[in-house]
Amino acid sequence: MADRIQLNQKSYAKLSRRGLILGGLQAAFIAGLAFRMRKLQVEEASEYRLLADENRINIRLIAPSRGEVYDRNGKIIARNEQSFRITIVKEDAGNIEQTLYSLSNLIKISQREATRVIEEIERSAPFLPVTVRDQLSFEEIARIAANTPNLPGVSVEQGLSRVYPSLESYAHVIGYVGPVSDSDLKRGNENNPLLKIPRFQVGKVGIEKHYEDVLRGSAGIMKVEVNALGRVMRNLDRKEGKPGNNIQLTVDNELQSYIQARLGSESASAVVMNCKNGEILAIASSPSYDPNKFVKGISYSDFNELRDNKFRPLASKTVQDAYPPGSTFKIVTALAALEAKIISPKDSFSCDGKIEVSNRFFHCWKKGGHGEMSLSKSLSESCDVYFYELALKTGIERINKMATKLGLGIKHDVPMSAITKGLVPSKDWKLKNREQEWLVGDTVNASIGQGYVLSSPLQLAVMAARLASGRNVKPILTKSINGQNIHNLKNIEDLDIDKSYLKIVRKALFQASNDRRGTAYGSRVIQDAYRMAGKTGTSQVRNITDAERENGVTKNEDLPWKRRDHGLFINFAPYDKPEIAVAVVVEHGGAGSKSAAPIARDITLQALFKGKPPLEVYPAKDRTAVLERQKKLGEVLKELEMFRKNKV
Amino acid sequence: MTYLEYKIRAVPRGFRKLLYLNWPIILLLCAAGAIGIIMLTSVAGNSWHPWASAQLKRFFVGFALMISIAMVPIWFWKSMSVLAYITSLVLLILVEFFGSTGMGAQRWLDLGFITLQPSEMAKITLIMVLAFYYDWLPDQHVSKPQWIIAPLALIFLPFFLVLQQPDLGTSLLIVLGGGVMIFLAGVHWGYFGVALSLSVGAILTILYSRGTDWQLLNEYQYRRIDTFLDPSSDPLGAGYHITQSKIALGSGGWTGRGFGQGTQSRLNFLPEKHTDFIFTTLAEEFGFIGGISLLIVYTLIVAFAIIAAIRNKDRFSSLLIYGVTVTFFLYFAVNMAMVMGLAPVVGVPLPLVSYGGSSLLVLMVAFGLLQSAHVHKPRGVI
Known part of the structure; x- marks a missing residue:
């Protein structure tokens, strides 16, 4: 019995010892847990708080x-x-x-x-x-x-x-x-x-x-x-x-809408500028498209229709298309010749319909020629041969320089897309880009805005504005951002062209519009305060063959649309105190005097009167047609205005 | 007077037994249970449903079970040890065939009136049978090799059955619990040295076997080891649990973000927030103070239990109390180490706090046995 109890006591002591060791191990582990808890919750708390916020807060x-x-x-x-x-x-x-x-x-x-x-x-x-x-x-x-x-x-x-x-x-x-x-x-x-x-x-x-x-x-x-x-x-x-x-x-909504309506479904474009400071009052290209459709996501069929339309509604023709400027370029040739003192206004020259340059005949648009021509008359009647002669004497480099001064061949800085630089050729340019020598014939072609010369309607408007104001105006489309004017329009420097030369050309353009024999006489204004000075241009997109000349040139209307001439017109008005400059280009519209000039007159008057012009400013024989057109456009514009009112 | 006679004479009878219960432990268990109810209310978005109310009912059932078991003399339970152990083995085998699957493992046995998790039961019955064995085994035989084979077999039978489910966490806890019993019984230190080197060898073999034909663990278990070693390697995948749980703990700070204000748990960044990861919500909402309070409650339970074990002169009772204590300790220690990123994520609930019936009931039964051993301990002079 005693043995048993002694044995029990011995094993009991051993069990207690081991139990205490176990308790100690447990205590150590618990202490470890407590320290870990302290580390996470006290020492690193701010770090983990940040992580918790990152978890739950979504920005x-x-x-x-x-x-x-x-x-x-x-x-x-x-x-x-x-x-x-x-x-x-x-x-x-x-x-x-x-x-x-x-x-x-x-x-x-x-x-x-x-x-x-x-x-x-x-x-x-x-x-x-x-x-x-x-x-x-x-x-x-x-x-x-x-x-x-x-x-x-x-x-x-x-x-x-x-x-x-x-x-x-x-x-x-x-x-x-x-x-x-x-x-x-x-x-x-x-x-x-x-x-x-x-x-x-x-x-x-x-x-x-x-x-x-x-x-x-x-x-x-x-x-x-x-x-x-x-x-x-x-x-x-x-x-x-x-x-x-x-x-x-700087755009005027009324004028812009009017022009868009006036151009209608024609493949045409027009630019109106304030000729004193370069503000663009309207810049329209037609046909156009509804940008709202693009915002909402245009359908494939609508987009394909716009893309495949031969009148190219998606193109911004005013700045991204360049056309041969045709006779409007004669302004450049004339000024270049005047500056080079090759002619004086009094010098005259006979046009017999064609001229031979290095074994090739260059024709005047008027069969049989204009006869005796002065600089002024040659501009207003748009004689080609006169300018052929002038250009041959002046040389392409001088013409190139003058064109640049007038704003051609320059990429103007307006906030629109795909702005073209146009092209004013020079000998260097041809060598570099065509790897060919400059020919005298090239100069002849360039003198009347054909051949390599290309300008956008915007450039043509700038040329008209510079000519009218004598200032080196640059086109401006943005008036202000957040109420702050971004362009200084006060001190625009004068153009680097003798004022008297500009005056000569301006006068010649006045005659073109107001002289009975002027090419733009048909689109004149009859009230003195609003008289226009303009230059027509008709630029060919094809060559006229000799055979054709013999049998009579095919009439424009008989050609497929793509091969018809472009009709151009640039002008400024009023002649006495120029305020606005206008350029109109009607793609494949035929003669500028017939296609572009009437549009330019309507636009000019609309801009000068800041609204519908009175019929009295039109020549009597045009008034019925003008009235009818005004009525029709009035309806279109009224509808557009109604839509605007709903939307604004 | 025989030892047995002495024991019977010295124990309290009838309702007087209630006075002899280890009340500090009971009060501490209630405290932990109360913390559990509060946290379950919080994770449900300050709602009594669905968890807190059910948990409270279970707690009462468990409490009644604990007191009832405590009233029955410990020698009755001692006589039931072997039967209990065999029953739990049978249930573990049954669960292999009839068990329902949860979280990728065969764990639950539906007996019609109750769903049982036999692996939880096995933890306690193993302790009972080992206590019984070492009470029976004369002390001089304890360290002899031939007397060590039997307890090892007793441990590894349930271990392998649980590992089959597969439930690595519980099976390791079973081995640990059984190992501690052998250690307490006084087996020579040398055996533990050998066991330690063997397990290190086994761990290395397991890690080495990855990707070979004889791979020992499932791929998901390897991944858990990977993410345990470096949780940041996969913060949105398998490491998500550990990372989020550490963020929740850390963002609690000293005093926590307030009841129901823990963003990590309220916004569901925490996984298993009402079961295995409930401690993170406690630590997030009540901070270091809240977390350490629960740890103190647990520590006091362990401390009072060890005191009770030391003061119990009956070898079976003492071993049993130690065993229950160790089981309880392993529950909360492994759970806390897991949520603090110190141990791999294994499915171990936080005792008395996590939502769940099986583990709560088994724990209460274990504490009932502990109380029975305490009430019916030998008193007076030996």
């Missing part, structure tokens, strides 16, 4: 409202409109098919859209809204709002979308915005996070693209708390972004 960008664009009088050209889209949330909707079906009774939902919505819903988390349709009209929204009880999970979301209330009038100037594309992201290594906002739109062409940085503004920030699945639990903070800057253009 979202708020798209700023894009800057608006106005005309010189504050009329709106591009603005933002509340746009509505409807979204559907799966977990609230329950039966998606049923909800979509109810929805399709209220608004149009195509089968394709419905399939896309269902697919998208299956892919994304059940609490994420999926867009069913974008850009809904007000009535559609009203219909949905009235039926909300029957549409679980359907909600209307608001956004801003770009609207161009003047429809086609500014398409080539303002351009349009569209969704961010890969090339937008690549360009100028843009890493602005705004571009990643779904549905964010950036400028694609024209002002919208050129002034993208000015118009865009900066993003606002919204902090939201999200759970592990990304569901927004609550809004924490909201900081509005900075809206984009507004831009005011």
Whole structure:
């Protein structure tokens, strides 16, 4: 018994010893846990607090409202409109098919859209809204709002979308915005996070693209708390972004709309400039397109129609197309010759219809020739042979220099897309680009704006403006950004051309418009205060063969459209105190005097009168036709104005 | 007077037994249970449902079970040890064939009226049978090799069955619990040296076997080891649990973010926030102070239990109390080490706090045995 108890005591002592060792190990482990807890919760607490906030706080960008664009009088050209889209949330909707079906009774939902919505819903988390349709009209929204009880999970979301209330009038100037594309992201290594906002739109062409940085503004920030699945639990903070800057253009909305309507469906373009300071009052190209279609996402068929149209509605003909300037270029040749003192205004010369230069005949447009010609008469009657002679004596280099002085062959800096430099040839140019020697015949061709010479309507308008004002004006399209004028228009330096020479040419152009024998006499103005001085141009896009000359030149109307002559006209007015300069080009329109000059007269008068001109300024025989046209255009413009009013 | 007679005479009878319960441990268990109820309310978004109310009911059932078991003399339980052990082995085999699958492992046995997790049961019955064995085995035989084979077999039978499920965490806890019993019984240190080197060898072999034809663990278990060693390597995949749990703990700071204010748990960044990872919510919302309080409660339970074991002169009772204590200790130590990023993620609940029926009931049964051993311990002079 005692043994047993002794044994028990021995084993008991051993058990207690081991028990204490075990207790000690446990205590050590618990101490380790406590230290670890202290390390995490006390020493590294701030670090982990930050990580927890990073987890739960999601920063979202708020798209700023894009800057608006106005005309010189504050009329709106591009603005933002509340746009509505409807979204559907799966977990609230329950039966998606049923909800979509109810929805399709209220608004149009195509089968394709419905399939896309269902697919998208299956892919994304059940609490994420999926867009069913974008850009809904007000009535559609009203219909949905009235039926909300029957549409679980359907909600209307608001956004801003770009609207161009003047429809086609500014398409080539303002351009349009569209969704961010890969090339937008690549360009100028843009890493602005705004571009990643779904549905964010950036400028694609024209002002919208050129002034993208000015118009865009900066993003606002919204902090939201999200759970592990990304569901927004609550809004924490909201900081509005900075809206984009507004831009005011020098364009006059009335005039622009008028010109767009006046050009109509003709493939033509026109530029009106303030000839004293270079402000562009109107710059229109026709046919045009509705930029709103691009904002909403143009359909393939609509786009193909625009792309394949032979009148090229997508092209901004005023700045991106260059035409042979034809006789309008004679202004350059005349001034170059005067400056080189090769002729004086009194010198005269006989035109017998053609001239032979290095075994080749160059013809005057007038069969049989003009007879005795002075500089003034040769300009107003547009004698070709006179200028052939003049150019041969002056030489291409002097002509080139003069053309540059007048603003040809220069890429003017206006905020539009794809601006052409045009072309004023020189010997060097031909050697470099054509790898050929300059021929005397080239000079002859260039003298009347044919051959290699190419100018855009904008360049022609600049030439007219410089000629009229004697100042080195540069075309300006942007008046102010956010109310701040960006161009100093006060001290524009004089042109580096003797004033007396300019005066001679101006007078000759006055005769062209007002002398009975002048080429533009048909499109004259009969009130002295508004008289125009202009130069017609008819530029060939084909060669006239000798055989043709023998049998009589084919009439323009009998040629296919593509091979007809371009009709050009540039002018300034009023002659005594020039204010505006105008250039009109009618593609394949035939003689400039017939196609471009009448349009230029209407535009000039519209600009001078800042509205519809009185019939009295037109010659009596034109008035019926003018009146009829005014009526027709009045209706078109009224309709456009109605639309604007609805949109603004 | 025989030892047995003495024991019977010296024990309290009837309701007087209630006075002899180890009340500090009972109160501490209730404290831990209360913390559990509070946290389950919090993770449900300050709601009694669905977890807190159910857990409270279970706690009451468990509590009643504990008191009832405590009222029954310890020698009755001692006589049931072998039967209990065999029953749990049978259940472990049954779960292989009829068990339902949860989290990729065969763990649950639906007996119609109750779903059982036999692996939890096995932890306790192993301790009972080992206590029984070493109480029976004369002390001088303890370190003899031929007397070590039997306890090893007793340990490795349930170990392999649980590993089959597969539940690596619980099976390792079974080995640890059994090993501690052998250690307490007084087996020579040398054996533990050999066991340690063998397990190091085994771990190296397991790691080496990865990617070979005889790969010993499942790929997901290897991945867990990977992410344990470097949680940042896969912060959104397998390392997500550890990373998020550390963020929750750390962001609690000294005093925590307040009841129901823990963003990590409220916004569901925490996995298993009402079960295995509930400690992170506690630490996030009540900070270091909250976390350390629970740790102190646990430590006191262990401390009181060890005191009770030392003061118990009956070898079976003493061994049993140690065993229950170690099982309890391993629960919370492994769970806390896991959420603090000190141990790989294994499915071990936080005792008395995590939501879950099986582990709570088994723990209460274990503490019932502990209390029975305490109430019916030999008193007076020996």
